Amino acid sequence: MTNVENEEPDWDQVVAIMREAEAKSRGYATYWEWAPERSQAEVGVAQALADFLIHSDGRSWASVQPIADDPPDVLLLCTSGKRVGVEVTELVDEVTAERHRYHKKVGTYPHHEWADWTVNSLASSIIKAVERKDRKLATRAGQYDELMVAVATDEPMVTLALAEQALKMCSARVHNLQRAFLLLSYQPEADKRRFPQGVPVLSIPLQGPYS
DSSP, rough: OOOOOTTTTTTHHHHHHHHHHHHHHOOOSSOOOOSSSSHHHHHHHHHHHHHHHHHOOOOOEEEEEEEOOOOSSSEETTTSOOEEEEEEOOOHHHHHHHHHHHHHTTTOOOTTTOOOOOOHHHHHHHHHHHHHHHHHHHGGGGSSSSEEEEEEEOOTTTOHHHHHHHTTTTEEESSSSSSEEEEEEEOOSSSSSTTTOOOOOOEEOETTOOO
């Protein structure tokens, strides 16, 4: 994408990528959206989690890289050599997302139509997402030193306050996961002492052999 001689971006390629992303985008809750390249989006989620763990746990990472033979989606390699597998999933209201895709297609984009999340519906969706991914990881549990799930969401009505309330009601039953996290989209007003990158990352309570 860059010209080696002057390090200038190839703007034609940049514009082409932007147009592809816009064409593929559902036009709703797009911060963590997979378009145009799913694996890049998954690495972006895992990188945000890795950055948070540096701050919260004192972790030190040698690399963050996609895994071709998923699950999990991304490998976080510790400087100690420890291998941490991260399975990534996006939490989005599919009915609202599909409605936005349709309106975008016919040119009647509903700019202020959002899914109505409650504490109960959010808690239920988080638990289902974590437990589904835990089952998916069953065949890979022995291949990593630690397995995590990152549930990313840019739902407009899922505020930090609502997420924290919902997580108090969560207790996902797992067999293979050591940890799970909920990641909200970037919030400039987020407390930088808790979330230095401006992305709220919250621990999801688990029930299982590692809890």
